[in-house]
Amino acid sequence: MSRDLAGVWLTEAAVFTLVVAGILAERPWALGATGGALVAAGGLVRFVPRLGAALAGAFARRRAAALAGGAVLALALPLALRSSPYWTFVATLALLYVTTGQGLNFQIGTAGVINLAGAAFAGLGGYAVGLLTVAGGWPAWLAVLVGPWAAVLVGTILFVPILKTRGHYLALVTIAFVFIFNILVNNLEFTGGPQGIKNIPTLSLAGYAFTTRPALAGVELPAHANFYYAALVMAGLTTWVLRRLHDSWLGLALNTLRDDEIAARCCGVSVTRGKLLAFSIGNFFIGLGGAFYAVVVGFVSPPDFDFGYSLVMLSVIIIGGVDSIPGVVLGACLLVPLPERFRFLHEYRLLLYGVVIVVMLLYRPRGLWPARIRRYR
Amino acid sequence: MPPLELLLQQAWNGVMLGVMYALVAVGFTLFFGVLDVIHFSHGDIFMLGAFTGLTVLAGLRAAGVGGALLALPLTFAASILVTGAVGVLAERVCVKPLARASPLMTLLATLSLGLVIREAVLIFYPRGADPKPFPRLLPQGGVELGGVAIRYENLAILGIGLAAMVAVDLVIRRTRMGAAIRAVAQEPEAAQMMGVNLDRTVDATFFLGSGLAAVAGILSGLYYSEIHFIMGVTGGVIGFSAAAIGGLGNVYGAIIGGLLFGVLQTTAAALIPRGSEFRDVVAFAVVMVFLVFKPSGLLGEKSVERV
Numbered sequence: 001m002s003r004d005l006a007g008v009w010l011t012e013a014a015v016f017t018l019v020v021a022g023i024l025a026e027r028p029w030a031l032g033a034t035g036g037a038l039v040a041a042g043g044l045v046r047f048v049p050r051l052g053a054a055l056a057g058a059f060a061r062r063r064a065a066a067l068a069g070g071a072v073l074a075l076a077l078p079l080a081l082r083s084s085p086y087w088t089f090v091a092t093l094a095l096l097y098v099t100t101g102q103g104l105n106f107q108i109g110t111a112g113v114i115n116l117a118g119a120a121f122a123g124l125g126g127y128a129v130g131l132l133t134v135a136g137g138w139p140a141w142l143a144v145l146v147g148p149w150a151a152v153l154v155g156t157i158l159f160v161p162i163l164k165t166r167g168h169y170l171a172l173v174t175i176a177f178v179f180i181f182n183i184l185v186n187n188l189e190f191t192g193g194p195q196g197i198k199n200i201p202t203l204s205l206a207g208y209a210f211t212t213r214p215a216l217a218g219v220e221l222p223a224h225a226n227f228y229y230a231a232l233v234m235a236g237l238t239t240w241v242l243r244r245l246h247d248s249w250l251g252l253a254l255n256t257l258r259d260d261e262i263a264a265r266c267c268g269v270s271v272t273r274g275k276l277l278a279f280s281i282g283n284f285f286i287g288l289g290g291a292f293y294a295v296v297v298g299f300v301s302p303p304d305f306d307f308g309y310s311l312v313m314l315s316v317i318i319i320g321g322v323d324s325i326p327g328v329v330l331g332a333c334l335l336v337p338l339p340e341r342f343r344f345l346h347e348y349r350l351l352l353y354g355v356v357i358v359v360m361l362l363y364r365p366r367g368l369w370p371a372r373i374r375r376y377r
Numbered sequence: 378m379p380p381l382e383l384l385l386q387q388a389w390n391g392v393m394l395g396v397m398y399a400l401v402a403v404g405f406t407l408f409f410g411v412l413d414v415i416h417f418s419h420g421d422i423f424m425l426g427a428f429t430g431l432t433v434l435a436g437l438r439a440a441g442v443g444g445a446l447l448a449l450p451l452t453f454a455a456s457i458l459v460t461g462a463v464g465v466l467a468e469r470v471c472v473k474p475l476a477r478a479s480p481l482m483t484l485l486a487t488l489s490l491g492l493v494i495r496e497a498v499l500i501f502y503p504r505g506a507d508p509k510p511f512p513r514l515l516p517q518g519g520v521e522l523g524g525v526a527i528r529y530e531n532l533a534i535l536g537i538g539l540a541a542m543v544a545v546d547l548v549i550r551r552t553r554m555g556a557a558i559r560a561v562a563q564e565p566e567a568a569q570m571m572g573v574n575l576d577r578t579v580d581a582t583f584f585l586g587s588g589l590a591a592v593a594g595i596l597s598g599l600y601y602s603e604i605h606f607i608m609g610v611t612g613g614v615i616g617f618s619a620a621a622i623g624g625l626g627n628v629y630g631a632i633i634g635g636l637l638f639g640v641l642q643t644t645a646a647a648l649i650p651r652g653s654e655f656r657d658v659v660a661f662a663v664v665m666v667f668l669v670f671k672p673s674g675l676l677g678e679k680s681v682e683r684v
Contacts, residue, residue: 114481161665165672167480168415172621173668175614176661187654307610311488318485347500354493358471361486365478 004058005065011055012069014041020080023087023341031341074232078225085222090340092224092296095231096289097332099238101316102325103285106242108314109323109371110251111278112258113162117174118286118313120181123305124151125287126294127185130197133295135190140203144291151287152280159276178307186302196301203230203295210295227296234292235329238285243325245281252374254278255323286313312336315357321367330369379647382524387647391640393531393600396538399635400593401616402623403545404586406631408468409620410562411582412476414483418467418491419590420613422460426591427511427604428498429456434512445514453537456595457588463494464587465580473579491609498606508605511598534596541592542632545585549628554581562626611657618664624677633675638664 018041022034045052059066081087100122107113115121128150132143161173185191192198203210203226210226245251256264257274265271294300312335320331339349360368401423408416433455437448471486499505519528549555557578560568569575597612598604619638623630638660645659646652671677 108481114484116484161669164669168409168625169621169668169672169674171415171480171484172617173665176618176665179611179614180658180661183655183658187651308492311485311492314481314485315489318481322479322481347496351493351496351500354489354491354496357489358486358493361482361489362471362474365475365482 004062007055007058008062008066009069011059012066012073016073016076016080020077023081023337024084028344071236075229078221078228079219082219082222085224087337088222088224088228089296090337092228092231093293094333094336095228095235096293096296097313097316097336098235098329099231099292100286100289100313101320101328101332102235102238102242103282103287103289104313105282105317105320105323105325105328106245106285107278107282109317110246110258111254111275111282113275113279113282114167114170115174115279115282116171116307116310116314117158117177117181119305119307119309120178121151121155121283121286122290122293122309122313123181123185123300124154125290126300126305127191127197128287129291129294130192130200130300131190133200134197140201140295141205144203144288144295147291147294148284148287151283151290155279155283156276159279162279163272163275175307175310178310182302182306185305192301194302196299196304198299200294200298200300202298203227224296231292231296234288238288239325239329242281242285246323246325247374250274250277255374319357319360319364319367321369321371324367324369324371327367327369327371331367334368383647384644385523385525387643388640389525389527389531391643392636393534393639394642395636395639396535397593397597397600397635398615398619398638399632400538400541400589400596401612402619402631402635403542403628404590405617405620406623406625406628407558407582407586408472409625411558411565411579412468412472414472414476414480415487415617415625416467416472416583416586417484417487417613417617418494419464419487419586420611420616421491421494421609422464422467422587423590423594423597423612423616424604424606424609425463425494425498426456426460426587426594427598427608428502428509428594428606429459429591430595430598431509431511431604434514438512449514453592453595456591460591460594461584461588464583464590467587468579468583472583491613495606495609502606505606508603511602511604513599513602515599530599534600537592538596541589545589545628548585554578558582558585618661621674622664622667624674627674627676630674630676 015038018034018038022031022038025031025034045055077091078088081091100118104115104118107115125147128147129140129143132138132146133140136143138146158173158177162170165173185196186194210230211223212226213223214221214225253264253269254274256267257269257271261271264274290305293304297304316331316335317328318331319335320329321327339353342349342352345352401419404419404422405415408414408419430452433452434448437451442448442451467487467490471490472483475482475486513530515530515533517528517530519526519530521527549558557568557573558581560571560573561575561578561582565575568578593612594604597608615638616635619634620631621634622637623632623634641663642656642660646656649655649659668674
């Protein structure tokens, strides 16, 4: 039994070390070496069945220990990234994408409500925070809690065309909404037009401003560490809540709704109620991600929430694995930092991003961490 | 209320835009017909058509072919060939392999492919980030008809657009390949049993649709005298909207949808305050409301659900 424990924690520590090394590697050969080591380790687990099975078994038996180990490593990340503060910020962004991704996954993956307006709902959360704090003078933490409700509210107005349309027509309705949102915030006076809303006050709790650099036993952490920890708590809570919802009767009902509406209706699942619940819950968490983004960065502007970001959110859940909750975490932690890591490719970055997504879809259509079939004991 | 002349003028301008939208929308609807997918990179193929046209024109000018009467047909032909080939390539690489997967997969794959095309133009076209001036090749000047200014240039654009639509209609209704396209759209398996080569038909459909996008791209360059590498994003969404208004899968519906969208945009611009900024908000909002009442478009098949 203690062999399991050692295996779980050693694996986690090894992956953590390689990832940190990969992030901090400055020379191309060092990056290549760590990347190669990660790929080799992945290949070893995949193509040596006994090793793979042993590790999978160990992780299955020691789930609590594995989660605890992961949590400790996630807490230690800013400490490991001290030499490059920018990466703590990128890690914070990845955690925001975990939050929005979980919300979007609940809509698209669990309930089958295609939503290509993720950027707009995140934008509603972000702009709500901007307006409440700058124009309304609210404290930032209150605005972050209230802001997501703007996304929920506008979502319920949009719900009529969403309920009425199916498939590609539904996709069109949500795409049209992103464009409407973007044109509106770009041209209305109270949203600041193309300039957006600047000088959003930072989070502070009981007089402690989140921009102060935290020190732990004499070791100073990077400037964004406070935000990183707050985002970590938020992403963790979101994942936990949505995991509970996914495993609940509601999640099961939404799954049947996604797979066959008529059959679901025959079993007494209300289509309207189910879709509205899924859509609103999802929008809340998408908006929460946007709201938190506003206080981390300190300003919101139209290009932060254009259609391209809907595409990023969609790729997070599809590459991770549709309707797979750990898949979304994996997708966000891969797709957000990777383009940053490859910034040295300059203009070729987005081109390669597109190519990678297409190749992944062709060869791993079910995602990197596919959803498992529900098991009830 | 603006005077009647202004509304008529805007309606005429809307028809001009509508012809271009319709050409893009016909592509969307044709692809949907044969494979039941939305090919989201179609908007960027439209942009690629415009850039190919510009390149060919520059090449022809360098070679000393200056006359519009000779240069334009050559440009159209070359651009149709190029975008047609890119369209077929896109279909083979990432549309058809995923056609049986969930629509979400094709959605993301074609959106990403559009990103690739867009970025490729941005990077590999000389100074690709700047708007490019498009040469004015059509006759300038115009006449006034009942308070509506009609430029010869616009008449030519309308003529070329209508000719392209008639040509597509003839191909679809009068040729063997057109019959094959219609058969596959109706029932792919039965069509195959009747000896229709499915792969070749799908290729031909994508060639046809993407070629039309090239025509639309060049027309758009001639109309605005300027092209830009991001024109495909809005162009694609508007083309898709037009196809959806008309009913996906119906070619005539797509043409009507395109014209409606164009007229809607320009009349909205005339009727509401700060119209030029908010016209797309109105147009997209109308599309949404329209879909509430007609969830499968004007001429779309009413989908019957079976258990």
